[in-house]
Amino acid sequence: xxxxxxxxxxxxxxxxxxxxxxxxxxxxxxxxxxxxxxxxxxxxxxxxxxxxxxxxxxxxxxxxxxxxxxxxxxxxxxxxxxxxxxxxxxxxxxxxxxxxxxxxxxxxxxxxxxxxxxxxxxxxxxxxxxxxxxxxxxxxxxxxxxxxxxxxxxxxxxxxxxxxxxxxxxxxxxxxxxxxxxxxxxxxxxxxxxxxxxxxxxxxxxxxxxxxxxxxxxxxxxxxxxxxxxxxxxxxxxxxxxxxxxxxxx
Amino acid sequence: xxxxxxxxxxxxxxxxxxxxxxxxxxxxxxxxxxxxxxxxxxxxxxxxxxxxxxxxxxxxxxxxxxxxxxxxxxxxxxxxxxxxxxxxxxxxxxxxxxxxxxxxxxxxxxxxxxxxxxxxxxxxxxxxxxxxxxxxxxxxxxxxxxxxxxxxxxxxxxxxxxxxxxxxxxxxxxxxxxxxxxxxxxxxxxxxxxxxxxxxxxxxxxxxxxxxxxxxxxxxxxxxxxxxxxxxxxxxxxxxxxxxxxxxxxxxxxxxxxxxxxxxxxxxxxxxxxxxxxxxxxxxxxxxxxxxxxxxxxxxxxxxxxxxxxxxxxxxxxxxxxxxxxxxxxxxxxxxxxxxxxxxxxxxxxxxxxxxxxxxxxxxxxxxxxxxxxxxxxxxxxxxxxxxxxxxxxxxxxxxxxxxxxxxxxxxxxxxxxxxxxxxxxxxxxxxxxxxxxxxxxxxxxxxxxxxxxxxxxxxxx
Numbered sequence: 001x002x003x004x005x006x007x008x009x010x011x012x013x014x015x016x017x018x019x020x021x022x023x024x025x026x027x028x029x030x031x032x033x034x035x036x037x038x039x040x041x042x043x044x045x046x047x048x049x050x051x052x053x054x055x056x057x058x059x060x061x062x063x064x065x066x067x068x069x070x071x072x073x074x075x076x077x078x079x080x081x082x083x084x085x086x087x088x089x090x091x092x093x094x095x096x097x098x099x100x101x102x103x104x105x106x107x108x109x110x111x112x113x114x115x116x117x118x119x120x121x122x123x124x125x126x127x128x129x130x131x132x133x134x135x136x137x138x139x140x141x142x143x144x145x146x147x148x149x150x151x152x153x154x155x156x157x158x159x160x161x162x163x164x165x166x167x168x169x170x171x172x173x174x175x176x177x178x179x180x181x182x183x184x185x186x187x188x189x190x191x192x193x194x195x196x197x198x199x200x201x202x203x204x205x206x207x208x209x210x211x212x213x214x215x216x217x218x219x220x221x222x223x224x225x226x227x228x229x230x231x232x233x234x235x236x237x238x239x240x241x242x243x244x245x246x247x248x249x250x
Numbered sequence: 251x252x253x254x255x256x257x258x259x260x261x262x263x264x265x266x267x268x269x270x271x272x273x274x275x276x277x278x279x280x281x282x283x284x285x286x287x288x289x290x291x292x293x294x295x296x297x298x299x300x301x302x303x304x305x306x307x308x309x310x311x312x313x314x315x316x317x318x319x320x321x322x323x324x325x326x327x328x329x330x331x332x333x334x335x336x337x338x339x340x341x342x343x344x345x346x347x348x349x350x351x352x353x354x355x356x357x358x359x360x361x362x363x364x365x366x367x368x369x370x371x372x373x374x375x376x377x378x379x380x381x382x383x384x385x386x387x388x389x390x391x392x393x394x395x396x397x398x399x400x401x402x403x404x405x406x407x408x409x410x411x412x413x414x415x416x417x418x419x420x421x422x423x424x425x426x427x428x429x430x431x432x433x434x435x436x437x438x439x440x441x442x443x444x445x446x447x448x449x450x451x452x453x454x455x456x457x458x459x460x461x462x463x464x465x466x467x468x469x470x471x472x473x474x475x476x477x478x479x480x481x482x483x484x485x486x487x488x489x490x491x492x493x494x495x496x497x498x499x500x501x502x503x504x505x506x507x508x509x510x511x512x513x514x515x516x517x518x519x520x521x522x523x524x525x526x527x528x529x530x531x532x533x534x535x536x537x538x539x540x541x542x543x544x545x546x547x548x549x550x551x552x553x554x555x556x557x558x559x560x561x562x563x564x565x566x567x568x569x570x571x572x573x574x575x576x577x578x579x580x581x582x583x584x585x586x587x588x589x590x591x592x593x594x595x596x597x598x599x600x601x602x603x604x605x606x607x608x609x610x611x612x613x614x615x616x617x618x619x620x621x622x623x624x625x626x627x628x629x630x631x632x633x634x635x636x637x638x639x640x641x642x643x644x645x646x647x648x649x650x651x652x653x654x655x656x657x658x659x660x661x662x663x664x665x666x667x668x669x670x671x672x673x674x675x676x677x678x679x680x681x682x683x684x685x686x687x688x689x690x691x692x693x694x695x696x697x698x699x700x701x702x703x704x705x706x707x708x709x710x711x712x
Contacts (some may be wrong), residue, residue: 045339049647081646090646093663101651102646
């Protein structure tokens with residue numbers, strides 16, 4: 001599904017990603033961990049198409065298409081979804097209008113007719129229930145005045161609405177209380193199928209109690225320096241990153 | 251009767267026009283209107299059409315636009331024409347009392363509408379005959395011709411316009427929509443003079459819709475005077491939807507009495523050169539005024555909003571919000587003058603002007619101007635000029651929304667706050683639709699581009 005080869009990216013001439021290799025297949029859950037500043041968020045931004053970052057080397061293909069060649073909106077329409085670490089507040093754009101526009105753009109891309117008003121409202125209702133998001137949130141402007149937890153839940157709601165093939169959750173768990181964490185994780189699990197895949201970027205093992213990864217990767221200084229099964233996360237939780245840093249530098 | 255005039259040196263020609271045509275100007279016009287002409291002309295002669303050397307017109311030099319070969323209708327012939335039938339209103343499905351003015355003249359095509367409870371809507375000429383006491387009491391009393399040359403010019407040349415009278419205690423069920431149409435085969439100059447009197451405990455909402463239907467150059471100097479008596483509630487929405495060859499100086503002058511609540515909203519959706527003068531005088535305690543504006547400009551359009559809120563008495567509140575989106579090489583200006591007079595203690599005055607510039611070549615000047623002579627007041631003002639938020643753009647695009655659509659969503663979000671201030675629910679709906687259409691470049695005003703030769707960027711302009 002996603003194949004990243006030797007990906008290098010920089011911002012303001014500072015190289016952040018220094019040769020990432022990663023392959024994600026349908027049905028898999030990958031977890032990317034790593035110390036602060038190792039390039040986790042940069043990787044997700046680059047994959048989603050944020051033009052603040054410049055890709056200088058390497059490739060990324062998504063279902064056979066050159067991902068780096070696509071505009072951000074086309075990446076989304078191809079089925080890539082980024083749950084933002086810091087969702088943006090957009091006063092004046094209602095959640096309903098935002099989601100209807102997004103859903104219809106996805107449909108148009110696939111050659112489907114736009115959703116009728118009643119179909120759309122039903123879809124909203126179903127998905128709201130599925131991810132246990134407060135109904136009132138969707139009557140407001142996008143993320144405006146939402147608490148940290150509400151913003152993250154809203155990301156998962158949008159993910160449910162758009163049904164991506166690959167979802168990248170960039171520290172979706174940070175700043176969440178235990179209940180919100182459970183809601184977010186349940187949402188992700190309900191949306192999981194054998195056709196789609198998830199990349200979870202996190203600092204904490206606790207999310208992985210809910211979302212069980214097939215692979216855990218450690219990102220350090222712009223490279224994946226260690227990959228293993230879910231037990232690696234537990235080891236990291238216990239021992240920190242120092243032993244990996246040491247291993248890497250040796 | 252049409253008079254063609256070629257104006258090169260402004261005052262001289264306008265003075266000559268006035269002197270030569272005085273008999274025609276005065277013919278059939280109310281006594282009070284004629285009585286003010288000479289004094290107004292003297293003021294206009296002295297001041298002239300404002301250039302940018304006049305402080306209050308610093309950002310809009312009107313002189314070039316008032317030059318050239320222009321026709322002036324000195325009688326109501328034009329208003330007999332059948333244009334109103336062909337006119338397609340952009341604000342359909344709205345329940346209103348609808349009257350038409352053509353080139354500044356009250357159209358005789360207007361059906362006789364039965365207004366409830368003694369409400370009067372007519373031409374000012376008819377009003378002076380049928381309701382002389384109201385007309386004489388208020389005409390020329392609100393708009394300050396001594397301080398503004400454009401008001402003086404209008405007062406000197408005015409012949410017709412709309413008159414609205416709402417008697418004591420009447421709450422009008424539907425808004426009154428005054429559709430001003432500019433039309434003709436030649437370039438035109440028009441003076442329109444409206445008078446609105448809202449008596450004690452009355453409420454009325456008025457829409458002034460300005461349109462152009464033929465692709466000629468139009469120069470319009472309009473003045474509306476509003477007298478809002480005690481406990482009255484008055485709203486006016488000026489929807490400007492004119493082509494790029496239009497120059498409009500629109501003056502809205504409101505005089506408020508105790509406990510009155512007024513709202514003005516200048517919605518400049520499309521126009522060539524626009525100058526909106528809004529002046530509100532709170533001449534009694536406990537007045538509330540809401541002064542809003544939204545301007546959407548592109549190509550070489552220019553919009554200048556000049557507001558003057560006069561807190562003459564204590565315990566009044568004013569709320570001012572103007573927002574603008576400027577594309578291409580459009581230019582804009584905002585001046586927000588707030589005067590809190592010496593006795594006007596416990597004044598609350600809030601002012602805000604926000605601008606969104608979409609290109610490097612769009613420009614805007616924003617000037618808050620507060621003069622406060624009382625010591626127990628709350629006044630705030632703020633002005634911003636910015637671009638579309640990159641992060642918000644990326645967020646929307648990352649959800650699969652195209653760049654164009656994301657821009658429209660964000661522009662609309664920016665304009666939204668002013669639209670929300672509209673106190674007529676169906677009108678709010680309609681304006682939302684119009685603004686969105688405007689941002690999509692689907693406005694049918696673009697035929698003018700062919701005429702004026704200005705570069706158009708949107709598809710519909712090609």
